[in-house]
Amino acid sequence: MSNLEDLYREIILDHYRSPRNRGELASPPAIRVEGFNPLCGDELVVYLNVEDGTLSDIKITGHGCSISQSSSSLMSAAVKGKSLEQVREIIGTFKQLMTVHESTLAHDGEPAKVDLRAIGELAALQGVVKFPVRIKCATLAWNTLSQGLDQLD
Amino acid sequence: MTSYDPRRVRSDTPLMNRVINGHPITYLDSASSSLPPRAVIEAMSRYYELRHANVHRGVFQTAVEATDAYESAREAIANFIGAPGGSGEIVFTKNATESFNLIAKSWGRANLTPGDVVLITEMEHHANIVPWFQLREVNGIEVRFIPVGDDFRLDLSNIDELMTGVKLLSVTSMSNVLGTINPIKELAEVAHRHGALIAVDAAQSVAHSATDVRDLDVDFVIFSGHKMLGPTGIGVLWTREDILADMPPFLGGGGMIADVRLDGYTPASGPTRFEAGTPPIAEAVGLGAAVRYLEGLGMADVVRHERSLTEDALTRLADGFAGRVRVIGPHDMAARGAVISLDVDGVHPHDIAQVLDQFGVCVRPGHHCAKPLMRRFGLAATARASFGPYSLHSDTDVLIEALGHAVSMFG
CATH class of the missing domain: 3.40.640.10 (Type I PLP-dependent aspartate aminotransferase-like (Major domain))
Structure with a gap:
């Protein structure tokens, strides 16, 4: 059961039951991006308001498993109000967290070299890397957010 | 005259000896793919x-x-x-x-x-x-x-x-x-x-x-x-x-x-x-x-056994979870086979399958390559358990117990 508790940490269950920044933003002006995981049928819509180089607001709708839903909720809390530069940095750090390093997995299951203190609650998602089929669930919202930011360029 | 005994079929099936996450395998995914006997x-x-x-x-x-x-x-x-x-x-x-x-x-x-x-x-x-x-x-x-x-x-x-x-x-x-x-x-x-x-x-x-x-x-x-x-x-x-x-x-x-x-x-x-x-x-x-x-094995005996498994599982699923577990399929046994799709209130099928896997229980989450049907019933996915000729009532025991853990974990 220890593996399972690693995956379904209390923070994750909390964000699953009470997702943050749930809802829609008027689009336009908000950027609206859809994300799909055809394997599980998870669907997300991410709305972004960007003002003066800052992600001033973010809302997310959709449905999916606890991992995809909590990851999108945690993401929204982590990036809201941050400068676009900071947002891209957080995305990069999260993707690094989700990268499976098989050599390290073989020892203690921890991914390599991510400063967990710097990412706050997002660290709760690190247990996902032990369940490779679920990584796609965790990264869905983040890939969707990245696509939205790409539309700004 | 055949002498069908599901326990014999089980002992003929090498994969039934697998241990998954410390538990003997409870294979409930025969609708996806069945397990071959040693003879095959x-x-x-x-x-x-x-x-x-x-x-x-x-x-x-x-x-x-x-x-x-x-x-x-x-x-x-x-x-x-x-x-x-x-x-x-x-x-x-x-x-x-x-x-x-x-x-x-x-x-x-x-x-x-x-x-x-x-x-x-x-x-x-x-x-x-x-x-x-x-x-x-x-x-x-x-x-x-x-x-x-x-x-x-x-x-x-x-x-x-x-x-x-x-x-x-x-x-x-x-x-x-x-x-x-x-x-x-x-x-x-x-x-x-x-x-x-x-x-x-x-x-x-x-x-x-x-x-x-x-x-x-x-x-x-x-x-x-x-x-x-x-x-x-x-x-x-x-x-x-x-x-x-x-x-x-x-x-x-x-x-x-x-x-x-x-x-x-x-x-x-x-x-x-x-x-x-x-x-x-x-x-x-x-x-x-x-x-x-x-x-x-004799197909008539296999049918009788799988009907008994399905009827028992349907009853226990309906009785055991205070209405939180819904069977997506006919509830009566008339013209119904050994495939049981579940929709659990508040727990996504992928999370169910993940928790069940920790108990060695193999069920399949997803749309089962039938998306028009899933849309018809307003579902993105179900968790599906299905029986085969090697399935036993004890498989249902393990399923119900593991499902109980999944339901209580997600509150």
Whole structure:
């Protein structure tokens, strides 16, 4: 059961039951991006308001498993109000967290070299890397957010 | 007289010895793929160790034996489904999906013209939907659906109206999501009355009830080897000899020709016309062994056992979770098979499957390649448990216990 508790940490269950920044933003002006995981049928819509180089607001709708839903909720809390530069940095750090390093997995299951203190609650998602089929669930919202930011360029 | 004992089937099945996350495996995914008994695995090993050679046209001893083994598998399957024309009506394919593609791309292209209707149902697997949509793109046919009622059964109240212009009725004998068993004999009568042919997707039923194509009075039957205790990589298309004789070739290449010249080719006749290239010989041998094994069990006894498992599981699921677990499929046992799709309030199917895996319980989350059906019931996914001839009531015990953990974990 220890593996399972690693995956379904209390923070994750909390964000699953009470997702943050749930809802829609008027689009336009908000950027609206859809994300799909055809394997599980998870669907997300991410709305972004960007003002003066800052992600001033973010809302997310959709449905999916606890991992995809909590990851999108945690993401929204982590990036809201941050400068676009900071947002891209957080995305990069999260993707690094989700990268499976098989050599390290073989020892203690921890991914390599991510400063967990710097990412706050997002660290709760690190247990996902032990369940490779679920990584796609965790990264869905983040890939969707990245696509939205790409539309700004 | 057979002496079917599910515990014996279990001990014949090596994979049942696996330990998953510290628990003995509780395999409840036979609707996806069944577990082969030792007899099947050994038949394939023996084939490779003693007889392997390419089939047909070989003169040396092992080539003759390989051809005999391949063709005797074809005979075993013809006997198993009561093919009136014998093994000459059995085409080996890669899987049930390829069998449907063969019907659509060979029979369909040759026999359907713009405006002709292929009637399917809302509960079909994508394998019996997408090939018809693809044919629609090239042939301008119409694809029409028989609706599924709120009782999870086909709504046949307007069937005569729906049959207008229909050349082929293509329908599953048993839904891989709902477990619903469809009235194939009745539908065959309807199809023929309207001058149409009927194709049956027997992938879910062929290892769980007796299939007699003559008694059903159908025109095409398709199924997969790996859902009937056989190996992956082999499927079957059965159709009547007269239909097969008029069907143009499907894939081109070696083996399917009578002659090839600089200006063209003449296809072979019979099933080999549809078996281009070196076929899955070991897989055919394995499937032959699977069919003989199933015959040894006695399908009537298997049906009785799986009905008892399903009835018990449905009762315990309805009683055990204070209404939080909903079965997406018929609740009564009339015309229902051993597939149980679950929708659990507040717990996503992927999370259920993940928690269950920690207890060694194998259930399948997802849309089960039946997205139109899932949409019909407003679902993105279900968690599906399905039984096989090796399943026991103790499997349900473990399922219920693990499900309890999943439900309480997500509160």
